[in-house]
Amino acid sequence: MSGISPVEPGEGTRAGDADPDSRPVPGTPRQRLTEWYTRHRRPMLAGASAAVLLAGGGSFYATRDKEPEPPAVHPSQTVRVTYLGAESPPPSAPTRSFSFAVRVTALPGPPVTVTRISQPYAAVSLTSAPRPPFSAKAGFARKIVITMHVMDCSHVPGNAGLPFLDVTLRNTNAIDNHSFILGERYAQDVSQALRAGCADDPESSPKPLNTTEIIRAHPASSHYPDRANQPEFRSSTHRVPLCNTSCHNKRVTASDRLSSAFPAHA
Amino acid sequence: MPGKGLIVRQRSLIAITAALAAGALTLTACGSRDEGGSGGSDNGGGTTVVIGVDAPLTGDLTALGLGIKNSVDLAVKTANKDKYVDGVTFEIQALDDQGQPSSGQQNATKLVADEKVLGVVGPLNSSVAESMQKVFDDAKLVEVSPANTNPALTQGPNWQTKKERVYDSYFRTATTDAIQGPFAAQYVYNDAKKKKVFVVDDKKTYGAGLASTFTAEFKELGGEVVGTEHVNPDTKDFSAVVTKIKNSDADVVYYGGEYPVAGPLSKQIKKAGKDIPLVGGDGIYSADFIKLAGTEGTGDLATSVGAPVEDLPSAKEFVANYEAEGYKEAYEAYGGYSYDSAWAIIEAVKKVVEDNDGKLPDDARAKVTEAMQNVSFDGVTGKVSFDEFGDATNKQLTVYSVEGGQWKPVKSGTYTG
CATH class of the missing domain: 3.40.50.2300 (Response regulator)
Structure with missing residues (x-):
């Protein structure tokens, strides 16, 4: 066995062997500190131990294996907008207005704020009730009434197959300007409403299928710069859309319109 | 570099794992499995099911084709690693159609002839799909395209006026034109x-x-x-x-x-x-x-x-795993959809196996095709399911x-x- 410590205490290793000059002098600050420590040794040690434990625990907590953060979800992936159908426009709506309802549904994910609802046609304006911004948390399902107002009949689309409803959505991760393509029924209702809204003035009615000819025949001069001259659409019998179940049967479907254009297999 | 203690522990782990694996293999070998002439093949330790891939692997459209093949390969590896279908090991057989309908049709015939093939992912081109659909449908072999967008493939040649499904065995995860x-x-x-x-x-x-x-x-x-x-x-x-x-x-x-x-x-x-x-x-x-x-x-x-794959939280794992596998080619436009197409087949196989006491039935292809109609899962590109025409219900662009x-x-x- 090869011990390296002294078998017996060596010189100067006993307490009593210590240099007498190194002992605290009574009445000095060092002596008072020593006496205070002697009196409070146990609480001091307990406190120090607690501090060490706390520091260790804190360090362990800070360096623990963290749960993976949920992936950043774009708000457009957690919100759905579906078309419900035509509605009566509000009494305060201007002439050439029509309304329909959509349902905004929030799927599981971070809360989303709907900050804007718009549509892409320059000749048509849009308002909604409720007005954005409004929040949509998971489980949110709310009916939103959209009212569109035709400002310029000469520039509204004739019979668009897949019009958008553009919705700007925001969550903590991103802002998305997302197009919701509400399908054939929405396209039909919008086209029907636009036609009905502008039908009483042939100079400014929406463009039929051969748009090239119509663009040439109806230049921008056919606008309604003076609203007072516009036909009245908001009377009870002319309010657009006059859309109920029966009027769907009269519409030209998107499929019909595409049939002449789509070729046989190449 | 690991310490000595860690190496010792690793050796112990390897030994234990080897022992457990040997035991598991012994137990598997003792079990009997009667395939009864169904699709797939019993490899002694389970059934092998092949997922065919048809895409342009050479020629001008190689970039898209290889992205499809690699993504299907990743789906198969993931299913095998997770033992997603109990007792079934998946393999892929990738065939090159060069973007040509005639090659696609030959490939379809070849895949139909291999009874282990229970589903096919592809093709890329709608024109190629047209030449393959009947071959697959006659054999009741399900086909899921990640990329075909021509509406007629699902909704019939007169889809503009009267939507009518022609082939029950054809599905797609891509949105139509x-x-x-x-x-x-x-x-x-x-x-x-x-x-x-x-x-x-x-x-x-x-x-x-x-x-x-x-x-x-x-x-x-x-x-x-x-x-x-x-x-x-x-x-x-x-x-x-x-x-x-x-x-x-x-x-x-x-x-x-x-x-x-x-x-x-x-x-x-x-x-x-x-x-x-x-x-x-x-x-x-x-x-x-x-x-x-x-x-x-x-x-x-x-x-x-679809939405940009990189933006989908559901796609992050796919992107990471694709990179980890070290494929040389990018997954390109249809990678996520190809993975989901393959996974739809895997889900259908799983359903068929589970409904048949853990074995593939005699008419496995027909059953897989039938099961595909009701497949629904959260995939790379979002919710994956099919409508009455075989089109994806998730339509994003x-x-x-x-x-x-x-x-x-x-x-x-x-x-x-």
């Missing part, structure tokens, strides 16, 4: 403010169909078609068409076709002094388009199926623009009709 064409037209007319278009297509099923649905909507919106031309996809000199475009007052070119033509066409249009964007569909949404178009392609636009030598998403849309 019935939506993609109008979506592009709406963006080009309303957002990009382009009013006069020159339309070019390659006369193929996909290209002509997409150009047609785009044109119809563009005209409805008030846009003007100032010229139309067809090109031969086998040529690279488009000077005659470029001259016509240059002499027109078009402010945009729409091309129905794929990037091997679209890239050079875009470049030649700009080189001729006509600085207008070229717009196309998912067939040009490839990094190879940018290579072919060069810097002149900046500002060109493409629509493609995105407009991309070439900026800084890359495709950058500009706007996404979701069809909720």
Whole structure:
């Protein structure tokens, strides 16, 4: 066995062997500190131990294996907008207005704020009730009434197959300007409403299928710069859309319109 | 470098794992498995099911084709690693159709002849799909395309007037051109403010169909078609068409076709002094388009199926795993959809096996095809399920623009009709 410590205490290793000059002098600050420590040794040690434990625990907590953060979800992936159908426009709506309802549904994910609802046609304006911004948390399902107002009949689309409803959505991760393509029924209702809204003035009615000819025949001069001259659409019998179940049967479907254009297999 | 203690522990773990594996193998070997002439093959330790892949693995469309193949491979590896279908090991058999319908049909016949094949992912091209559908349907072998967009493939040749499913065995995870064409037209007319278009297509099923649905909507919106031309996809000199475009007052070119033509066409249009964007569909949404178009392609636009994969939380794991596997080729436009197509087959196989006491039934192919109709799962591209025509119920599209030598998403849309 090869011990390296002294078998017996060596010189100067006993307490009593210590240099007498190194002992605290009574009445000095060092002596008072020593006496205070002697009196409070146990609480001091307990406190120090607690501090060490706390520091260790804190360090362990800070360096623990963290749960993976949920992936950043774009708000457009957690919100759905579906078309419900035509509605009566509000009494305060201007002439050439029509309304329909959509349902905004929030799927599981971070809360989303709907900050804007718009549509892409320059000749048509849009308002909604409720007005954005409004929040949509998971489980949110709310009916939103959209009212569109035709400002310029000469520039509204004739019979668009897949019009958008553009919705700007925001969550903590991103802002998305997302197009919701509400399908054939929405396209039909919008086209029907636009036609009905502008039908009483042939100079400014929406463009039929051969748009090239119509663009040439109806230049921008056919606008309604003076609203007072516009036909009245908001009377009870002319309010657009006059859309109920029966009027769907009269519409030209998107499929019909595409049939002449789509070729046989190449 | 690991410490000695760690090495000792690792050795112990290896020994224990080996012992457990040996035990498991022994138990598996002791179990009997009667396949009864069904699809798949009993390899002694379970059943092997092959998922066929048909895509252009050589030729001009290789970039997209290899992205499809690799993504299916990843799905199969993931299913095997997770032992997702108890007792079943998946393999892939990838065949090259070179983008040619005749090759696709030969591949379909070959895949049908292999009884281990219980599902096929592909093809890329709608024209190739047309040549394969009947072969698969006669054999009741399910086919899930991640990329075909021609509406007629699911909704019948008269889909415009009367939607009618022709082949019960055909499914797809991609959105159709019935939506993609109008979506592009709406963006080009309303957002990009382009009013006069020159339309070019390659006369193929996909290209002509997409150009047609785009044109119809563009005209409805008030846009003007100032010229139309067809090109031969086998040529690279488009000077005659470029001259016509240059002499027109078009402010945009729409091309129905794929990037091997679209890239050079875009470049030649700009080189001729006509600085207008070229717009196309998912067939040009490839990094190879940018290579072919060069810097002149900046500002060109493409629509493609789905939301940007990188933006989908559901796709992050796919992207990470794809990178981890070290595939040389990018997953490209259809990677996420290919993974989901393969996984749909895996889900259908799982359902069939579980419904048959853990074994494949005699009529496994028919049962898998039947099960596919009700498959529903959260995939890479979102919720994956199919409607009554075999079309994906999840219909998203995105407009991309070439900026800084890359495709950058500009706007996404979701069809909720």
